[in-house]
Amino acid sequence: MRVNFLTDPSKYKHWKLNVSGERAELVLDVDENGGLYEGYELKLNSYDLGVDIELNDAVQRLRFEHPNVKVVILKSGKDRVFCAGANIKMLGAASHADKVNFCKFTNETRNAIEDASQNSGQTYIAAVEGACAGGGYELALASEHIILVDDGSSSVSLPEVALLAVLPGTGGITRVTDKRMVRRDRADIFCSTEAGVRGARALEWNLVDDIVSTTKFNQLVEQRACEIAIRSDRPNDQKGIKLDPLKLKMENNSWKYSAVKVDLDPKLGVGEITILGPNEDAPNSIDQLLEEEDGFWPLRVARELDDALLQIRFNELEIGVIVFKSTGSPSEAVKYCNFLQKNKGHWLVREILLYWTRVLKRVDLTSRSLISLIKPDSCFGGFLAEIIFASDRSFMCEGVFEEFDDIEASIILTSCNFGGHPMCNGLSRLETRFLGQQEMLGDIELKLDAPIFAEQADRLGLVSASCDDIDWDDEVRLFLEERTSFSPDALSAMEANTRFAGPETMETKIFGRLTAWQNWIFQRPNAVGDNGALKLYGTGKKADFDKKRV
Numbered sequence: 138m139r140v141n142f143l144t145d146p147s148k149y150k151h152w153k154l155n156v157s158g159e160r161a162e163l164v165l166d167v168d169e170n171g172g173l174y175e176g177y178e179l180k181l182n183s184y185d186l187g188v189d190i191e192l193n194d195a196v197q198r199l200r201f202e203h204p205n206v207k208v209v210i211l212k213s214g215k216d217r218v219f220c221a222g223a224n225i226k227m228l229g230a231a232s233h234a235d236k237v238n239f240c241k242f243t244n245e246t247r248n249a250i251e252d253a254s255q256n257s258g259q260t261y262i263a264a265v266e267g268a269c270a271g272g273g274y275e276l277a278l279a280s281e282h283i284i285l286v287d288d289g290s291s292s293v294s295l296p297e298v299a300l301l302a303v304l305p306g307t308g309g310i311t312r313v314t315d316k317r318m319v320r321r322d323r324a325d326i327f328c329s330t331e332a333g334v335r336g337a338r339a340l341e342w343n344l345v346d347d348i349v350s351t352t353k354f355n356q357l358v359e360q361r362a363c364e365i366a367i368r369s370d371r372p373n374d375q376k377g378i379k380l381d382p383l384k385l386k387m388e389n390n391s392w393k394y395s396a397v398k399v400d401l402d403p404k405l406g407v408g409e410i411t412i413l414g415p416n417e418d419a420p421n422s423i424d425q426l427l428e429e430e431d432g433f434w435p436l437r438v439a440r441e442l443d444d445a446l447l448q449i450r451f452n453e454l455e456i457g458v459i460v461f462k463s464t465g466s467p468s469e470a471v472k473y474c475n476f477l478q479k480n481k482g483h484w485l486v487r488e489i490l491l492y493w494t495r496v497l498k499r500v501d502l503t504s505r506s507l508i509s510l511i512k513p514d515s516c517f518g519g520f521l522a523e524i525i526f527a528s529d530r531s532f533m534c535e536g537v538f539e540e541f542d543d544i545e546a547s548i549i550l551t552s553c554n555f556g557g558h559p560m561c562n563g564l565s566r567l568e569t570r571f572l573g574q575q576e577m578l579g580d581i582e583l584k585l586d587a588p589i590f591a592e593q594a595d596r597l598g599l600v601s602a603s604c605d606d607i608d609w610d611d612e613v614r615l616f617l618e619e620r621t622s623f624s625p626d627a628l629s630a631m632e633a634n635t636r637f638a639g640p641e642t643m644e645t646k647i648f649g650r651l652t653a654w655q656n657w658i659f660q661r662p663n664a665v666g667d668n669g670a671l672k673l674y675g676t677g678k679k680a681d682f683d684k685k686r687v
Contacts, residue, residue: 138173138174139452140173140186140190140447140448140451140452142190142193142444142447142448143382143383143385143444144190144191144194145194145198145380145382146194146195146198149191149195150167150168150171150187150191151165151166151167151168151171151179151184151187151188151191152164152165152166152188152191152192152195153166153214154195154198154199156199156203156206158205159205159206159207159208159366159369159371159373160206160207160208160209160210160362160366161199161203161206161208161209161210162209162210162212163192163195163199163209163210163211163212164212164213164214165182165184165188165211165212165213165214165215165219165220166182166213166214166215167179167182167183167184167188167215171187172185172187172224172227173185173186173187173190174227174230176226176227176230177224177226177227177230178226179224180221180224181215181218181220181221181268182213182214182215182218182219182220182221182273183220183221183222183223183224183225183227183272184220184222184223184224184272185223185224185227185239186239186242189239189242189243189246192246193242193245193246193249196246196249196250196253197249197380197492198380199253199259200253200257200259200488200491200492201377201378201380201431201485201488202377202378202379202380203377204371204372204375204376204377204484204485205371205372205373205374205375205377206259206371207258207259207260207365207366207369207371208259208260208261208262208362208365208366208369209253209259209260209261209262210261210262210264210358210362211261211262211263211264211276211277211280212263212264212266213265213266213267215267216267217266217267217268217290218267218268219263219265219266219267219268219269219273219277219291220269220270220272220273220276221268221270221271221272221273222270222271222272222273222274222275223239223243223271223272223307225301225671225674225675226674226675228303228671229665229671229672229674233656233659233660233665234454236656236659237504237652237656237659238450238451240306240307240652240655240656241450241502241648241652242447242450243272243307244306244307244308244647244648244652245495245498245499245502247275247276247278247279247307247308248279248308248495248498248644248647249495250279250280251279251281252491252494252495254280254281255281256487256491257371257487257488257491258369258370258371259369259371260281260282260365260368260369261279261280261281261282262280262281262282262283262284262358262361262362262365263276263277263280263282263283263284264284264354264358265277265283265284265285265286265291265293265345266286266288266291266354267290267291268290268291268292268294268333269285269291269292269293269294269333270292270293270294270295270296270333271294271295271296271297271305271309272305272307272309274293274294274295274305274309275295275305275307275308275309275312276307277293278308278309278312278313278316278317279308279312281365282346282347282361282365283344283345283346283347284345284346284347284348284349284354284357284358284361285335285336285339285340285345285347285348285349286348286349286350286351286354287335287336287337287348287349287350287351288350288351289335289336290335291335292332292333292334292335292339293333293334293339293344293345294327294330294331294332294333294334295309295310295313295327295328296330296331296332296333297309297328298328298329299329299330299331300331300670300674301664301670301671301674302658302663302664302669302670302671302680302682303655303658303659303664303670303671304651304654304655304658305328306651306652306655308643308647308651309328309651310324310328310651311643311646311647311650311651312643313327313328313344315643315646316643317343317344318343319342319343319344320342323342327342327344336348347361371484372484375484376427378427378430378431378485379430379431380431380440381431383395383440383441383444385441385444390402390403392445392448394437394441394444394445395413395437395441396412396413396434396437396438396441397410397411397412397413397438397441397442397445398410398411398413399411399445399448399449401453401456403453403455403456405617405621406455406456406457406458406621407456407457407458407459407460407617407621408449408453408456408458408459408460408505409459409460409461409462410442410445410459410460410461410462411461411462411463411464412438412442412461412462412463412464412516412521412524413463413464413465414463414464414465414466414469414470414516415434415465415469415470415473417434418469418472419469419472419473419475419476420433420476423480423483423485423486426476426480426485426486427485433489434473435473435474435477435489435493435520436489436492438521439489439492439493439496440492442496442500443495443496443499446496446499446500446503447499449503449505450503450504456505457505457506457620457621457625457628458505458506458507458508458617458620458621459503459505459506459507459508460508460509460510460617461507461508461509461510461524461525461528462509462510462512462515463515463516463517463521463524464514464515464516465514465515465516466516467515467516467517467518467521467547467548467549467588468518468549468588469516469518470516470517470518470519470521470549471518471519471549471551471586473519474518474519474520474521474551474553475519475551475586477489477490477520477553478551478552478553478557490553490557490558493520493523493558494557494558494559497520497523497524497527497558497560497566498560498561498644500524500527501527501560501561501636501637502561502648504629504632504633506529506530506620506628506632507527507528507529507530507632508528508529508530508531508532508616508617508620509524509525509528509530509531509532510531510532510613511525511531511532511533511534511546511548511591511594511600512534512538512541512546513534513537513538513541513544513545513546514541514544515546517548517549518548518549518550518551519549519550519551519553519554520551520553520554520557520558522548522549522550522554523553523554523558523566525548525599525600526554526566526567526569526570526599527566527636529632529635529636530601530602530616531599531600531601531602532600532601532602532603532604532609532612532613532616533546533548533591533594533595533600533602533603533604534546534591534603534604534605534606534609535590535591535592535595535603535604535605536591536605536606537606538606538609539606545590545591546590546591547588547589547590548588548589548594548599548600549586549587549588549589550581550584550585550586550589551585551586552585554566554567555567555578555582556568560637561637561642561644561645561648562637562638562639562640562641562642562644562645563639563640563642564639564640567581568639569636569637569638569639570598571598572638572639577597577598580597581597581599584597591603633648633649633653637649662683663680663682663683668680668681670682
């Protein structure tokens with residue numbers, strides 16, 4: 138079954154989005170029989186990929202379609218349960234690839250929630266009534282403020298280790314230790330206990346921010362929402378832009394969006410993503426931008442590239458190498474980039490820039506070999522140049538190529554390449570590329586807003602190799618043949634280690650440590666073997682663990 142990531146509130150099965158003035162409610166009310174796949178029921182507000190696709194869509198729409206919303210309240214639409222987390226039967230039956238892709242996507246969605254709270258002035262509150270377990274608590278942890286009703290039964294828990302022999306892999310352990318800053322021994326107790334933590338202990342251990350009686354619960358939620366809304370810098374009287382369905386035409390191994398094209402070669406294991414440069418001049422004013430709505434070229438490219446990456450991740454497992462190309466004028470792309478930088482104080486421009494940061498992080502975190510080809514007709518300028526620095530290798534045409542009418546390939550950098558779109562490690566891609574080489578960054582910064590041709594780009598270390606007309610085809614072909622001959626497992630692991638030099642952050646720990654260990658556990662018999670805890674959950678049988686530590 139092919140996974141589709143395109144949805145809208147009229148199609149939601151599991152979430153209700155209610156907007157009133159400066160606040161919104163995202164109500165989780167899962168349709169038990171509305172699972173994305175067959176063979177399980179989504180009981181107790183448990184979720185699968187379909188539930189999270191809707192959540193991802195809602196988070197995105199709140200940012201673009203509702204600029205006046207300053208507070209988002211996450212709550213349950215069911216009695217006595219907030220959320221039971223990822224559906225266990227679904228996880229137990231899923232393939233290893235489906236488990237890994239599911240966990241990565243849910244982590245990226247939780248990060249988008251945190252990004253809204255931290256950078257967008259749209260802060261999330263979790264209003265927890267009932268059991269809040271596993272992925273349910275991980276969802277609450279992504280919020281900036283957690284309110285737990287103190288009714289003697291409502292609780293928070295991460296029971297995965299004790300119950301399923303897996304980890305709370307959607308950021309749970311990392312957010313408990315690094316975000317909630319729970320003491321190490323308490324975190325150990327919490328993460329190895331099936332039973333939830335309630336009331337005063339949950340507050341004392343900093344697992345929640347407030348506890349309150351049932352009679353005063355709604356009043357406190359309202360009070361905290363008002364306090365948080367006052368601090369927001371989001372506008373009070375602006376109209377949002379509607380995110381219309383993406384225009385996508387799929388024919389065999391060729392997909393066409395309005396500004397992105399995908400061509401797949403399953404036999405070779407290579408997929409090409411080509412970004413089409415702008416056909417119109419950059420706007421001169423915010424009014425012009427608002428008139429274009431979601432047709433604004435940088436926003437269109439971001440949405441389409443985002444969808445293409447997800448489609449490849451989930452639906453094209455045989456594609457091991459992604460080749461990024463672009464067509465158009467780099468100077469025209471830079472005009473859009475400079476317009477965004479000039480107007481980044483406007484709410485919509487801020488959202489577009491933040492969205493590009495999230496999309497580029499999705500590029501960084503995609504477990505495929507990433508290659509950029511910079512040709513004379515490429516438009517890698519400004520934020521599009523970030524794709525080059527997100528790639529594992531980059532090849533640039535040097536000199537004149539006959540088929541391109543004497544135009545030479547060039548890259549144009551702008552201020553956005555120096556911190557405008559940070560990676561998960563908190564550094565720019567150029568800082569990560571030139572870690573410990575500040576003088577190189579200084580030399581590169583002198584070239585802002587001017588074309589950088591192949592020889593200079595190679596000398597400055599901006600590309601992996603530059604090739605003339607004679608060698609280009611052979612160099613690229615030989616590289617692709619070599620890359621696709623290697624073990625996909627070894628490449629995924631190697632690339633995950635080479636891409637994120639520099640400091641560790643909560644995000645790098647989640648993707649590089651927590652989920653890496655989770656993915657290892659997902660292949661171990663203690664969890665997924667015939668007698669493993671994940672496989673036997675709900676059968677009444679006890680797991681038979683291999684007690685050897687490795």
